Amino acid sequence: MSDAIKHECGIAFLRLLKPLEYYKEKYGSSFYGVQKMYLLMEKQHNRGQDGAGLASIKLDVNPGERYISRVRSNDSQPIKDIFSQINERISTELEENPEYLNNVALQKEKIPYIGELFLGHVRYGTFGKNSIESVHPFLRQNNWMHRNLIVAGNFNMTNVKELFQDLVNLGQHPKELADTVTVMEKIGHFLDDEVTGLYQDCKNEGFSKKDASSIIAERLNIPRILERASRNWDGGYAMAGLLGHGDSFVMRDPAGIRPAFYYKDDEIVVVASERPVIQTVFNVPFDAVQELEPGNAIIVKKNGDVSINEIRTPLEKKACSFERIYFSRGSDSEIYKERKELGKLVFPSVLKSINNDTDNTVFSFIPNTAETSFYGMVEAANDFLNQRKIQSILESKDGLSEEKLQEILSVKLRSEKVAIKDAKLRTFITEDSSRDDLVAHVYDVTYGVVKPTDNLVIIDDSIVRGTTLKQSIIKMMDRLNPKKIVVVSSAPQIRFPDCYGIDMAKLEGLVAFKAALELLKERDLYHIVDEVYLKSKAQESFKDADVVNYVNEIYAPFTDEEISAKISQMLKPEDTKAEVEIIYQNVENLHKACPKNLGDWYFTGDYPTAGGNRVVNRAFMNFYEGKNARAY
Numbered sequence: 155m156s157d158a159i160k161h162e163c164g165i166a167f168l169r170l171l172k173p174l175e176y177y178k179e180k181y182g183s184s185f186y187g188v189q190k191m192y193l194l195m196e197k198q199h200n201r202g203q204d205g206a207g208l209a210s211i212k213l214d215v216n217p218g219e220r221y222i223s224r225v226r227s228n229d230s231q232p233i234k235d236i237f238s239q240i241n242e243r244i245s246t247e248l249e250e251n252p253e254y255l256n257n258v259a260l261q262k263e264k265i266p267y268i269g270e271l272f273l274g275h276v277r278y279g280t281f282g283k284n285s286i287e288s289v290h291p292f293l294r295q296n297n298w299m300h301r302n303l304i305v306a307g308n309f310n311m312t313n314v315k316e317l318f319q320d321l322v323n324l325g326q327h328p329k330e331l332a333d334t335v336t337v338m339e340k341i342g343h344f345l346d347d348e349v350t351g352l353y354q355d356c357k358n359e360g361f362s363k364k365d366a367s368s369i370i371a372e373r374l375n376i377p378r379i380l381e382r383a384s385r386n387w388d389g390g391y392a393m394a395g396l397l398g399h400g401d402s403f404v405m406r407d408p409a410g411i412r413p414a415f416y417y418k419d420d421e422i423v424v425v426a427s428e429r430p431v432i433q434t435v436f437n438v439p440f441d442a443v444q445e446l447e448p449g450n451a452i453i454v455k456k457n458g459d460v461s462i463n464e465i466r467t468p469l470e471k472k473a474c475s476f477e478r479i480y481f482s483r484g485s486d487s488e489i490y491k492e493r494k495e496l497g498k499l500v501f502p503s504v505l506k507s508i509n510n511d512t513d514n515t516v517f518s519f520i521p522n523t524a525e526t527s528f529y530g531m532v533e534a535a536n537d538f539l540n541q542r543k544i545q546s547i548l549e550s551k552d553g554l555s556e557e558k559l560q561e562i563l564s565v566k567l568r569s570e571k572v573a574i575k576d577a578k579l580r581t582f583i584t585e586d587s588s589r590d591d592l593v594a595h596v597y598d599v600t601y602g603v604v605k606p607t608d609n610l611v612i613i614d615d616s617i618v619r620g621t622t623l624k625q626s627i628i629k630m631m632d633r634l635n636p637k638k639i640v641v642v643s644s645a646p647q648i649r650f651p652d653c654y655g656i657d658m659a660k661l662e663g664l665v666a667f668k669a670a671l672e673l674l675k676e677r678d679l680y681h682i683v684d685e686v687y688l689k690s691k692a693q694e695s696f697k698d699a700d701v702v703n704y705v706n707e708i709y710a711p712f713t714d715e716e717i718s719a720k721i722s723q724m725l726k727p728e729d730t731k732a733e734v735e736i737i738y739q740n741v742e743n744l745h746k747a748c749p750k751n752l753g754d755w756y757f758t759g760d761y762p763t764a765g766g767n768r769v770v771n772r773a774f775m776n777f778y779e780g781k782n783a784r785a786y
């Protein structure tokens with residue numbers, strides 16, 4: 155990926171179902187949980203580097219003993235930072251108290267993080283700043299065990315302002331605007347309600363205050379709490395929570411926009427944002443890890459009962475295709491195949507662009523995430539080459555000599571590693587403006603593999619703003635003096651903002667949008683922009699469900715190819731010697747390649763929740779009015 159869009163999060167949930175002694179016995183350590191959490195989080199570091207946090211709960215502790223621990227960091231290497239803090243804490247305790255060493259009960263009683271329930275999070279912020287206060291998990295503390303709530307999520311709500319207002323209308327006074335606090339307070343409100351109701355029941359049934367506590371824990375209806383809390387959530391989410399006494403949950407949005415996978419056996423229940431993470435950390439096969447269905451929650455009661463509950467009626471499943479194209483790790487067996495397929499399916503357009511001249515073409519990719527689609531493209535290219543060889547053999551079969559056959563078969567595809575990623579850059583949503591300056595230095599090139607008579611085909615997974623292409627990659631490629639540079643995007647043109655967790659909240663940054671505007675100007679159609687504005691403006695007071703995405707009309711007069719051609723022109727740096735062409739996947743092929751992740755709103759404007767149409771409407775008005783603001 156050449157553009158910097160990394161705004162995702164990863165969740166890691168772990169419940170140990172056996173007593174800690176069991177893990178000590180079997181795996182040699184009562185720190186089993188912490189160790190697994192480290193792996194679960196480290197294997198998801200691709201999903202978030204703004205911050206990381208972990209919370210743990212010890213079950214069945216005596217009053218007066220601490221049972222919740224939490225650590226968070228927004229250090230430059232946050233996962234490393236939190237685990238060195240945890241490590242230090244544990245080591246110090248063990249050093250100072252050698253009697254803890256082989257005594258699991260004492261360890262549990264005295265050492266933080268030695269518990270049965272864990273929630274970890276790696277963060278790329280989509281809301282607010284990168285302050286330590288914004289790092290998950292969030293904590294809502296209370297003297298009543300059940301009312302303690304710990305929340306972390308991979309999510310973005312389109313209506314967080316309304317949700318905040320709802321709380322205020324309830325008479326609450328949230329101390330922060332952070333979206334996670336809003337969501338947590340929403341859950342917390344109904345948790346309180348549930349606990350109060352149950353307490354009342356217990357009282358009516360004649361239980362003492364003290365006895366009521368464990369009965370409340372047993373009866374606590376988590377599905378009901380989640381159902382009530384999530385009623386107005388409009389967005390993409392995988393929300394995870396722990397309650398002080400030991401119940402826990404992970405819930406996924408009704409359209410399945412954000413991912414969540416789980417695995418359970420008689421020792422553990424684990425949930426993570428990506429499947430191979432669980433496979434690797436617990437050494438379990440692909441089929442053993444299940445996808446949490448949209449609108450469902452996995453609930454683990456304190457007593458270890460695990461259930462999957464439908465909380466919200468699932469909508470048409472629109473799992474984010476960007477997870478497959480770019481965000482998630484390509485080590486997932488399905489994702490790997492899908493990325494290869496994307497490379498294969500886009501190849502016919504590449505052939506057209508190079509006039510079928512594979513002999514004078516060097517194929518390459520932009521590291522690292524586009525590498526897999528590159529393998530797919532190369533396979534398709536080899537198939538093409540084989541067809542050509544068969545053709546030549548058949549044509550000359552009468553006079554075929556060994557020499558001739560050698561000559562035909564010796565033709566090989568030229569695939570090379572041309573672009574090298576030099577520096578790993580960390581970007582923040584708050585630093586949009588300084589990004590351009592940094593990107594020029596991210597890539598370097600391999601000299602000596604491209605001839606002046608060559609086409610240079612380079613595949614990237616997607617092109618969002620095109621800034622890096624223009625400012626770094628194409629310039630660098632041109633230094634190799636190819637005849638033509640063909641940049642291939644394994645994803646379709648990104649035409650609409652995202653509002654479910656990806657950092658594409660503004661229309662004017664998108665190169666496809668800019669290209670459409672240029673074309674409108676050139677063809678004297680710019681009045682469409684004014685018309686779309688008036689239609690958008692007129693919808694401002696509409697309910698979300700009634701808002702229509704008129705931004706489609708900006709693109710409607712043009713074919714995909716026309717927009718691609720304009721983008722090629724726009725992203726070609728001024729003094730480039732080579733011809734430059736940019737080729738995109740089409741949406742149909744995307745769906746063919748990633749059949750389970752049909753969420754494609756950034757390409758099609760087809761938003762899976764009503765709030766999406768409001769966001770695109772707002773984004774367009776922001777652009778038109780010259781407001782540099784996020785649309786949600």
Ligand SMILES: NC(=O)CC[C@H](N)C(=O)O
Binds near residue numbers: 277278279281288307
């Ligand atoms: N990428 C995410 O899932 C972000 C979670 C949440 N919206 C935050 O900013 O903290």
